[in-house]
Amino acid sequence: MNAIPEHPESDTELEFESTLRPRNLREFVGQEKVRTQLDLLLRAARLQGRTPDHILLAGPPGLGKTTLAMIVAEETGQALRLTSGPALQNAGDLAAVLSSMTEGEVLFIDEIHRMARTAEEMLYLAMEDFRIDIMVGKGAGAQSVPLDLPPFTVVGATTRAGLLPAPLRDRFGFTAHLEFYSDAELERVLERTARLLELGASGAPLAEIASRSRGTPRIANRLLRRVRDWALVHQAELDTPSAQAALELYDVDARGLDRLDRAVLEALILRFSGGPVGVRTLAVTVGEEAETVEAVVEPFLVRSGLIARTQRGRIATLEAYDHLGIAPTSR
Numbered sequence: 001m002n003a004i005p006e007h008p009e010s011d012t013e014l015e016f017e018s019t020l021r022p023r024n025l026r027e028f029v030g031q032e033k034v035r036t037q038l039d040l041l042l043r044a045a046r047l048q049g050r051t052p053d054h055i056l057l058a059g060p061p062g063l064g065k066t067t068l069a070m071i072v073a074e075e076t077g078q079a080l081r082l083t084s085g086p087a088l089q090n091a092g093d094l095a096a097v098l099s100s101m102t103e104g105e106v107l108f109i110d111e112i113h114r115m116a117r118t119a120e121e122m123l124y125l126a127m128e129d130f131r132i133d134i135m136v137g138k139g140a141g142a143q144s145v146p147l148d149l150p151p152f153t154v155v156g157a158t159t160r161a162g163l164l165p166a167p168l169r170d171r172f173g174f175t176a177h178l179e180f181y182s183d184a185e186l187e188r189v190l191e192r193t194a195r196l197l198e199l200g201a202s203g204a205p206l207a208e209i210a211s212r213s214r215g216t217p218r219i220a221n222r223l224l225r226r227v228r229d230w231a232l233v234h235q236a237e238l239d240t241p242s243a244q245a246a247l248e249l250y251d252v253d254a255r256g257l258d259r260l261d262r263a264v265l266e267a268l269i270l271r272f273s274g275g276p277v278g279v280r281t282l283a284v285t286v287g288e289e290a291e292t293v294e295a296v297v298e299p300f301l302v303r304s305g306l307i308a309r310t311q312r313g314r315i316a317t318l319e320a321y322d323h324l325g326i327a328p329t330s331r
């Protein structure tokens with residue numbers, strides 16, 4: 001299991017995240033291209049006095065999708081409604097949300113790829129024509145009653161854009177592909193967080209944390225908090241040795257791999273002779289959900305050059321053997 005979980009788990013973690021969220025596009029660090037594209041889209045809508053087009057945000061967890069949805073609402077001066085794919089398990093669940101939307105509101109649907117098919121079909125119509133058909137009554141007497149909706153903007157977020165059916169993908173006027181952050185960008189995220197938390201830290205220790213944060217702001221902020229705890233308990237400065245000691249304690253290695261990443265790599269090398277092997281088989285071997293391995297572990301390990309995707313499955317690279325200190329001759 002992850003020592004530093006990918007998703008916020010406790011109320012304090014959630015509260016911590018929400019206090020750190022940038023409130024507008026200027027405060028949002030990195031993702032230059034997406035920021036420029038989004039800024040243009042919002043400004044054009046404002047100039048034309050209309051609601052912005054629907055927006056799809058795609059990318060691994062913790063890169064800022066929820067934050068961007070909140071920024072869209074903030075920048076358009078509208079309220080944000082939050083729901084998620086798993087909460088929309090039938091058309092009725094979605095109808096309840098849509099029928100109470102007011103003009104211009106922003107509807108954020110997290111994990112939109114996990115909606116039920118019937119809800120998805122209702123959403124196509126709502127996004128395209130701002131209309132839904134509601135079933136009233138049951139059995140032979142059931143009737144479909146059309147309901148007009150005011151214009152609104154859907155912001156969908158997904159870690160798996162490929163799983164969205166094409167008709168739904170096509171309803172979005174703009175798809176933003178969020179990329180992992182560079183170490184320099186993460187350092188800027190951490191500088192901002194350190195300032196907001198009044199930690200008085202800058203420079204080298206933040207660079208150390210940034211380089212172990214898997215290109216992900218959520219992880220960077222989380223690790224900073226663990227380092228702060230360590231420095232507090234040991235009555236030490238929040239400096240580079242404190243950062244190294246704290247991160248070692250939480251099993252985050254010099255390249256940012258955590259226990260789950262290493263378990264996947266070790267399984268690939270030791271149990272499957274370096275591959276090729278399917279990602280689902282790897283997930284079962286390490287006792288983790290396939291979706292977590294596919295959406296979180298694999299993109300990071302591929303980006304780090306430690307595993308490669310081939311047509312026949314995943315293979316460990318020489319760098320992976322090197323990183324784990326295993327001789328490639330054991331292949």
Ligand SMILES: Nc1ncnc2c1ncn2[C@@H]1O[C@H](COP(=O)(O)OP(=O)(O)OP(=O)(O)O)[C@@H](O)[C@H]1O
Nearest residue numbers: 017020021028029061062063064065066067217218
């Ligand atoms: N570009 C950024 N600049 C500064 N902080 C950021 C940025 N992106 C994300 N963060 C911070 O990282 C944390 C996680 O971001 P967010 O919840 O928006 O990610 P997400 O992509 O929606 O993740 P998930 O898909 O798991 O819900 C938040 O605390 C947010 O403040």
